[in-house]
Structures are given as C-alpha cells and as structure tokens.
Amino acid sequence: MAEVHAEMVANVWKIVVSEGDVVDEGDTLVILESMKMEIPVLSEDPGTVTKIQVKEGDVVQEGDLIAVVE
Amino acid sequence: MTVLDSGTTADRGTTAARETAAATAEAAAIDSRDPLVRLGHLLDEGSIRRISPEDRSGVLAVTGRVDGVPVVAFCSDARIQGGAMGAEGCEHIVHAYDVAVRERVPVIGVWHCGGARLAEGVESLHAVGRVFAAMTKASGVVPQISVVVGPAAGGAAYGPALTDIVILADSGRIFVTGPDVVRSVTGEQIDMAALGGPEPHSKRSGVVHVVTKDEPEALLRARQLAGLLGHQGRMREVDEVDFSDVLPDNPRRAYDVHPLVKGLLDEPGVELQPKWAPNIVTTLGRLGGRTVGVIANNPMRLGGCLDSASAEKASRFVRMCDAFGVPLIVLVDVPGYLPGVGQEHDGVVRRGAKLLHAFAEASVPRVTLITRKAYGGAYIAMNSRSLGATRVFAWPTMEVAVMGAVAAVRIIKRREIAAVPEEERAALEARLAEEHEKAAGGLQRAIDLGVVDEVIEPAKTRGAIARVLAQATPARGAHGNIPL
Numbered sequence: 001m002a003e004v005h006a007e008m009v010a011n012v013w014k015i016v017v018s019e020g021d022v023v024d025e026g027d028t029l030v031i032l033e034s035m036k037m038e039i040p041v042l043s044e045d046p047g048t049v050t051k052i053q054v055k056e057g058d059v060v061q062e063g064d065l066i067a068v069v070e
Numbered sequence: 071m072t073v074l075d076s077g078t079t080a081d082r083g084t085t086a087a088r089e090t091a092a093a094t095a096e097a098a099a100i101d102s103r104d105p106l107v108r109l110g111h112l113l114d115e116g117s118i119r120r121i122s123p124e125d126r127s128g129v130l131a132v133t134g135r136v137d138g139v140p141v142v143a144f145c146s147d148a149r150i151q152g153g154a155m156g157a158e159g160c161e162h163i164v165h166a167y168d169v170a171v172r173e174r175v176p177v178i179g180v181w182h183c184g185g186a187r188l189a190e191g192v193e194s195l196h197a198v199g200r201v202f203a204a205m206t207k208a209s210g211v212v213p214q215i216s217v218v219v220g221p222a223a224g225g226a227a228y229g230p231a232l233t234d235i236v237i238l239a240d241s242g243r244i245f246v247t248g249p250d251v252v253r254s255v256t257g258e259q260i261d262m263a264a265l266g267g268p269e270p271h272s273k274r275s276g277v278v279h280v281v282t283k284d285e286p287e288a289l290l291r292a293r294q295l296a297g298l299l300g301h302q303g304r305m306r307e308v309d310e311v312d313f314s315d316v317l318p319d320n321p322r323r324a325y326d327v328h329p330l331v332k333g334l335l336d337e338p339g340v341e342l343q344p345k346w347a348p349n350i351v352t353t354l355g356r357l358g359g360r361t362v363g364v365i366a367n368n369p370m371r372l373g374g375c376l377d378s379a380s381a382e383k384a385s386r387f388v389r390m391c392d393a394f395g396v397p398l399i400v401l402v403d404v405p406g407y408l409p410g411v412g413q414e415h416d417g418v419v420r421r422g423a424k425l426l427h428a429f430a431e432a433s434v435p436r437v438t439l440i441t442r443k444a445y446g447g448a449y450i451a452m453n454s455r456s457l458g459a460t461r462v463f464a465w466p467t468m469e470v471a472v473m474g475a476v477a478a479v480r481i482i483k484r485r486e487i488a489a490v491p492e493e494e495r496a497a498l499e500a501r502l503a504e505e506h507e508k509a510a511g512g513l514q515r516a517i518d519l520g521v522v523d524e525v526i527e528p529a530k531t532r533g534a535i536a537r538v539l540a541q542a543t544p545a546r547g548a549h550g551n552i553p554l
C-alpha cells in the first residue's frame with residue numbers, strides 16, 4: 001500500500017482518477033494548483049486507487065494525505 | 071546478496087539439489103566475487119595490469135582501460151573476510167590513488183565490503199581513515215567513481231560517499247550500522263534492503279547517483295561515466311532539433327523536461343539521482359561530441375520549484391562539473407522556491423545558498439537557456455547573468471520577474487484593487503498585471519538590462535549553445551568536490 005501525500009501547500013484543482021481505477025507508476029492522480037502552476041500528483045507505484053482523500057477546491061497542507069494506491 | 075535458505079532447498083527434492091550442487095561447482099570454478107573477474111568485466115579486455123600483489127589483503131588494485139581511456143581501479147575481495155578492509159588492503163587503495171593522481175586518470179572503486187577488519191582493531195580504523203584522506207586529496211583532481219555491488223557497511227559506506235559518483239547494483243547495500251545494530255539500539259525492525267538498498271538510496275537519502283538492475287549494468291554505467299569524465303572530447307558541428315513542441319500551449323501546465331534534455335544531447339546521457347529531488351534533472355552527456363553537464367528544472371515535479379533537496383543536488387553537480395572542466399547547460403523554467411514550513415525548517419535557506427555559491431564560484435563555461443518562467447530568488451539561483459553565466463539565451467516564450475504579474479500587482483496595488491467593487495476586481499487585476507509586466511518583467515526589459523543576451527528559436531537551440539561552448543575559453547575550478 002502506498003500513501004500519496006501533498007508535497008506542498010496547494011489548492012486541489014482537478015481529480016483525475018476515481019476510486020477503483022488501476023494506475024501505473026507515474027500516472028497522474030490529482031492535479032494541484034500552487035505557485036501559479038498546475039502541479040500533477042503522480043502515483044509512485046502501480047496499483048489500484050483505493051481511496052481519494054480530497055475533493056476539488058480543497059486546500060491541502062504539506063504532508064496531507066491525498067490518495068492511497070494498493 | 072544471496073542467502074541460501076536450507077529449508078527451502080531441502081523441500082525441492084533431489085533433482086533440484088543436484089542442480090544446485092552443479093551450479094555451486096561451476097561457481098567455484100569461476101567465482102563471481104573474484105576481484106579479477108569483476109575488474110575483468112569493468113575494463114577493456116587484456117588491459118589489466120596489477121599494481122597490488124596477489125595476497126590476502128582483501129583488495130586488488132590495477133590499471134587498465136575503458137574504451138581506450140586509461141583508468142586506475144580497485145576491487146574488494148569478498149572471498150576473504152567478506153572483503154573487510156585491513157591495513158594492507160587500505161595501503162593498496164592509497165597506492166592506487168597515488169598512481170591515479172600522478173597519471174591524472176579516473177579512479178573506479180568496486181565495493182563489496184563489510185567494513186574495517188575487526189581483528190586488526192584500531193590499526194584497521196587508522197588505515198581506513200588514510201583511504202578517506204587519499205580520496206579527499208584527490209577530490210576535484212581526478213574523477214572518482216564507486217560501484218557498490220555487495221554490502222558497503224561502516225567505513226566502507228563512507229569510501230563511496232566521498233567519491234564523485236556512486237553506482238549501486240541491485241545487490242548493493244550501503245549503511246553505517248546494519249539492521250542488527252539498529253534493532254539493538256533503537257528497536258527498529260528493518261532488513262538490509264529496506265535500510266540501505268536501491269529503494270531508500272535512490273528516492274530518500276540521495277546517497278546514490280545511479281541504480282542498476284544488476285552488477286553487469288552497474289559496471290557498464292561506470293565505464294560510460296569514466297569515459298564521459300576521463301575523455302571529454304572536442305566540440306564539433308551539431309545538427310539542429312526542433313523543440314517547438316516541448317512546451318504546452320497553456321503556460322500554467324506542467325510538462326516533463328526529459329525530452330528536452332534528451333534532444334539537446336547527442337545520445338541519451340547518464341542522469342544522476344533521477345528519483346531523488348526529481349524537480350531538478352542533472353544529466354551528464356555529450357553535445358557535439360563534447361562532454362557537458364545539463365541541469366534542468368522539471369515542471370512535472372513540484373511545478374519545477376527549487377527546494378532544499380533539489381538545490382543541494384544541483385550544487386554538488388555544478389561543483390563536480392566545474393572541478394573537471396565539464397561545461398554546463400542550464401535549462402530554466404522555475405516558478406520560485408517552494409514555500410512551506412517544512413522547507414524553511416529543513417534549511418532551504420542554508421541548502422539553497424549552496425546553489426548560489428556553486429554557480430557564482432564556477433569557472434567552467436556555462437550557458438543558461440530560459441525556456442518559460444524564471445521567477446524570484448530561483449531566477450537568480452539558476453545560473454543567472456548576475457552569478458556569471460557565460461551567455462543567457464531565452465526562447466520567445468520567456469518571462470522573468472520577481473513573481474508572477476498577477477501575484478505582484480495584488481501586493482503592489484492592493485489599495486487600488488481593494489477600492490473597487492468586488493465584481494470588478496478580476497478585470498482590474500488583469501489590466502494592472504498587463505501594465506506591470508510591460509514595466510517590470512517581460513523579455514524586452516530583460517534584454518535592455520543585459521540579463522538576457524539573445525532570444526533564440528527553439529529550432530536553433532543546439533547550435534546556439536554549442537557555438538558558445540566551443541568558443542568559450544576552457545577552464546576548471548580549482549577546488550574539491552565535497553559531498554554536499
């Protein structure tokens with residue numbers, strides 16, 4: 001199981017995957033917005049998305065849980 | 071490292087047991103841990119000359135060639151006390167360094183070593199310390215490459231760590247204290263791979279520069295890097311590659327910078343520390359046949375922001391290239407330094423300062439290309455004119471500023487914006503931002519100030535960079551390469 005955490009303070013701009021989706025290493029899970037930039041959050045491992053902890057419009061802090069890939 | 075599980079072997083039955091026995095017999099005939107075998111894979115066929123005698127010291131030192139380039143190499147003898155370092159073996163390594171420095175050739179160390187020899191006590195510690203001193207004295211003088219193919223524990227961990235580039239095979243494990251000691255002192259349960267294998271060292275610690283799937287590939291990478299650093303070549307004419315499609319249409323969108331780095335080089339180079347601080351890319355390769363170092367912000371990771379780890383990674387790379395006279399190409403697309411409590415407390419001020427120091431100190435020719443954004447302190451840090459860039463190019467898409475125009479006017483013009491009704495604010499912000507960009511940022515202003523020398527087309531990039539590097543006076547920094 002791999003937990004994906006926010007690496008910086010950001011707004012959640014777009015949720016790209018849904019719970020249950022199968023993803024590969026490097027696939028975009030969620031796109032954040034910060035520093036005038038769209039910042040993709042990538043899966044570090046192949047697996048199934050079992051949880052998406054955020055919704056569009058949320059503000060995430062550094063270290064917050066974004067998703068779980070198993 | 072292979073650990074035979076006798077229970078499993080017995081379960082497999084007699085056929086399997088016979089096969090195992092046959093394999094063992096074969097392995098005994100050609101022991102893959104024999105340093106002569108290992109160095110035979112590393113160096114050109116027939117090029118090996120011993121510079122240490124055949125003995126029980128646990129180290130073999132030789133001279134040889136890598137694609138014709140002379141090098142010095144040494145290798146642990148894992149068949150003797152697990153390759154542990156004693157006074158005699160350390161003496162061979164120090165001697166190998168003397169030869170390398172005298173001949174001005176790269177040194178490659180192949181490590182499979184449990185640490186200092188326990189039986190020799192303080193004598194072996196003293197000897198290991200002398201190896202460290204020899205490595206440090208040679209730092210920045212000759213390129214040093216380490217290949218870790220087995221455990222490199224205790225003192226043997228710091229040997230590779232003092233060198234310029236550390237390559238880790240899948241079987242390699244690097245740690246100061248092993249799992250048993252960790253368990254007895256802190257109670258943490260962890261195995262060798264999770265403590266000091268490819269996963270932690272490629273992603274978390276930054277100890278290792280290149281991870282490979284097996285030992286042969288690790289030795290191959292060492293050959294490639296020794297060639298890049300030991301035989302840098304002369305710049306010749308280059309073909310153009312059109313990079314017009316690299317940037318996304320939307321300036322806020324992230325993209326992977328790797329295709330740009332790859333296209334700039336003649337053939338794929340060797341990316342160092344690809345998974346650690348991936349928001350900056352550091353790659354050694356060739357442009358027009360000449361070795362160059364490429365540093366590039368990667369907007370795909372953390373928006374391409376600089377942070378403490380990426381600044382440190384880039385600083386060490388800049389200083390290594392400078393020490394060996396490898397010209398630098400700096401590809402800039404950076405929205406700033408990463409904001410956050412974690413960053414500040416992680417020492418982004420101290421660690422970020424290393425990058426300013428590394429560039430400002432560098433004597434090697436270094437070209438900057440601003441492809442898109444160059445904001446704030448990160449603009450300065452990415453080999454700006456003020457830090458002494460040889461030449462600063464920009465693509466027509468470039469934007470340089472203290473911060474993004476909208477963010478800037480929200481601060482500078484906050485009273486003016488607050489004075490208008492809420493529904494009109496967005497329009498006013500946009501208009502003020504446009505005015506601000508004309509006055510404070512923008513390409514023309516950067517050219518007028520002389521912080522950008524020339525705007526070049528994406529399709530003319532390789533030639534423009536190659537010409538500057540070919541005409542620049544070759545130089546190298548007179549300093550060591552401390553493992554920042």
